[in-house]
Amino acid sequence: MFDLTKDTKENVQIFFTKESIVMEETIKKALNIDCLVKFTKVQTTDKIEKKDFFARFNIDINGIELGLYISMDTKIASILSDLMLMGPGEDKDTLEPDDIDSLKELFSQNLGAFATAMKEEGYKVSFNGFSQTQPKDEPFFESEFEIIITNTIESSMHQYVSVDGFEKVLDNLKVEVLSSKNQSSLSPLFEIEDESNQTSTIETSKDNLNLLMDIELNARIRIGSKQMLLKDVVKLSEGTIIDLDKSVDEPMEILVNGKIIAKGIVVVVGGNFGIKITHVGTKEDRIKSLGG
Numbered sequence: 001m002f003d004l005t006k007d008t009k010e011n012v013q014i015f016f017t018k019e020s021i022v023m024e025e026t027i028k029k030a031l032n033i034d035c036l037v038k039f040t041k042v043q044t045t046d047k048i049e050k051k052d053f054f055a056r057f058n059i060d061i062n063g064i065e066l067g068l069y070i071s072m073d074t075k076i077a078s079i080l081s082d083l084m085l086m087g088p089g090e091d092k093d094t095l096e097p098d099d100i101d102s103l104k105e106l107f108s109q110n111l112g113a114f115a116t117a118m119k120e121e122g123y124k125v126s127f128n129g130f131s132q133t134q135p136k137d138e139p140f141f142e143s144e145f146e147i148i149i150t151n152t153i154e155s156s157m158h159q160y161v162s163v164d165g166f167e168k169v170l171d172n173l174k175v176e177v178l179s180s181k182n183q184s185s186l187s188p189l190f191e192i193e194d195e196s197n198q199t200s201t202i203e204t205s206k207d208n209l210n211l212l213m214d215i216e217l218n219a220r221i222r223i224g225s226k227q228m229l230l231k232d233v234v235k236l237s238e239g240t241i242i243d244l245d246k247s248v249d250e251p252m253e254i255l256v257n258g259k260i261i262a263k264g265i266v267v268v269v270g271g272n273f274g275i276k277i278t279h280v281g282t283k284e285d286r287i288k289s290l291g292g
Contacts, residue, residue, distance in 0.1 A: 008166060008170060009042065009044075009141070012042050012141045012166060015161075015166075017039045018117070019039070019110075020037045020038060020039040022113050022114045022265075023110045023114075024036065025113070025267065025276070026106070026109050026113050027110075028267075029266055030106060031080070031083040031106075033083065033149060033150055035147065035148060035150070036148040037145055037146070037147055038145065038146045038148075040144045041144050042141055042143045044140070045140055046137075048069060048135050048160050050071060051071045051074075051158075053072040053074075053077035053103055055070055055100075055103075055104060055107070056068070056069050056132070056134075056135075057070065057107060057108070057111055057130045058127070058129060058130065058131055059126070059128070060125065060126045060127075061123060061124070061125050061172075061173075062125075062172055062173060064169045064172050066161055066162070066166065066169055067161070067162065068159060068161055069135060069140075069161075070157065070159050071157070071159070071160070072103075072155075072158075073155070074091070074094065075155055076147060076156070076157065077095055077099065078090070078091045078092040078095060078099060079091050079149065079153060079155075080106060081095065081100075081106075084103070084105065085099075085102050089150075104130055107130075111127045112247070114127070115127045116250060116251060117278055120263070135162075138162060138163070138164060139163040140160040140162055141160065141163055141166060142158060142160050144157075144158055145157045217256050218256065219254065219255065220254075221254055222254075222255055223244065224245050224246035225245055226243065226244050228242075251265055251278050251279065252266060252275060254275060254277070261280070261281065262277050262281070263277075264276050264277045264279075
């Protein structure tokens, strides 16, 4: 996700753009509504504006903890919290303790999904919940997100991360990249075959593979599973909720002929459910798994 050849501010833009994509999908899935979340701008500031909903969430990226402060006014905060509490999405003048708790749960789901997405890109990331730690008197990156719910409600949300903290994350990643490069130079990653034999093998494999490309395969999505007793199966009725073994921030598994070939998150496309791929192996890995 990060581009270590770019400066810190550009990487902050990449960070928040990625988060906005995950946030939109999380809100759609958690609240079962149509919404748009768009990262609009980032700037540096020495002062954090604490609005009616204000909380710190902790993210650990490759061993460096980053405090993420989220700030929203009462209108959008109360609408989101009411939807989380199975209400119609009404705005209120004040936020009650239940509203605060439901918002923390919503953003916990969002940042959990964000951490999972970053892990899929090779980062060591964990979401460590929220804390009461107040922001220090230091420079922050202030990001703004535009939120549109069901094409009628428009509002915004602000997030803040420490400039110094974000730079520490990037510096740590640069050190790890250099370290991994030095280690990889100690031994070759692949054995090199005789050139003539290698060319012949590749051409034969391509010919054989092309013959298989039009074969139809059975693809399905697995959102989770659960072992049930026979007596529990007999008791099933309309409205029964079955608790699966997969949390909401874990990606769905995409199976072809019973083999997992990719993972992704649920999206809505033209009124139909779809899957947005977040992790997929190489073509060679997929072909090997289907043939194994």
